Amino acid sequence: MVTTPRTVIDPMVRSVCGRDVECLVPLSGGGMSETYRADLAGGTRVVVRIARQGTPWFIDEAHLMGQARAAGVPTAEVLGLEHLDHDGELLSFSIQRFLPGRSLGELVGVLPAAELERLAVDAGEVLARVHSVTPDPGRGLRHDLRLPDEPALARILRIVTEILNPAAAAVVERGADYLRHSVQTTPAPPTSLAQGDFLPKNLLIHEGTVTGVIDWEFAGPAAPAFDLARWEVSAGAPLNDRADLLRHGYARITDPTQAAADLIAAFAIDWILELLAWKNPATPAQFQRCVDVIARYT
Secondary structure, eight states, X not given: OOOOOHHXXXXXXXXXXXXXXXXEEEOSOOTTSEEEXXXXXXXXXXXXXXXXXXXXXXXXXXXXXXXXXXXXXXXXXXXXXXXXEETTEEEEEEEEEOOOOEEHHHHTTTSOHHHHHHHHHHHHHHHHHHHTOOOOTTOSOOBOOOOOOHHHHHHHHHHHHHHTOHHHHHHHHHHHHHHHHHHHHSOOOOOEEEOSOOSGGGEEEETTEEEEEOOOTTOEEEOTHHHHHHHHHHSOTTGGGOHHHHHHHHTTTSOHHHHHTTOHHHHHHHHHHHHHTSSSOOXXXXXXXXXXXXXXXX
């Protein structure tokens, strides 16, 4: 990823925060954006996210984060948005309050199993609060079920056959049939705010508490099953096999079964077909995980 020079970043941060940047530390993650922790004069810390898009970025994200925060979701306050034409390229800056903590994904294998399970339950309650929000029309990325892309599916089936075996490819093909049927026969479900990437890597943990949900770049309207399905596919071991913990926390706010509206399988397969079509190939273990999820649901 291209990195933005300090001579560009520092004035943007100073214009929002009124303080000089003393130290700038790259952070992992951040979706399609550069992400930094900026230590400012006086001891304050902020997060700086920078996107390179053809249009001003982060505007809907900041609005949806504000809506989620008002519903009790721990997410950072956006202090300011700035946009700059630099060397013929539009740079968008989102400068946010720094939230302490390490990602739940980093803590897998570090925390005792019981503590990890408790945090997964707490994460389910946070997700239910996200889904309690009705996003403003036209804000964010809309996530609907999609018919399989047939050329991409043909390529996926060839790769699964090569990496795993023909039987695994047959499972993926069965999943594509399931998704086609769901798209063609399922009425449009009610939508709420989806975080878009609600996974352990984007949940900050500090002193035994979920202190932040980060990376809202893909947030927008979707059926609640969208976020629930992505957890089952992509949360990573052992949490992707403990979606029951997420649902247990979700039930503190509302019924997860009713919220999912029997659409988790369809959204999981939709996401799997997108994953397997990416240009950067998945690992054999990831292919196997995807096949196992499809097999469970079909």
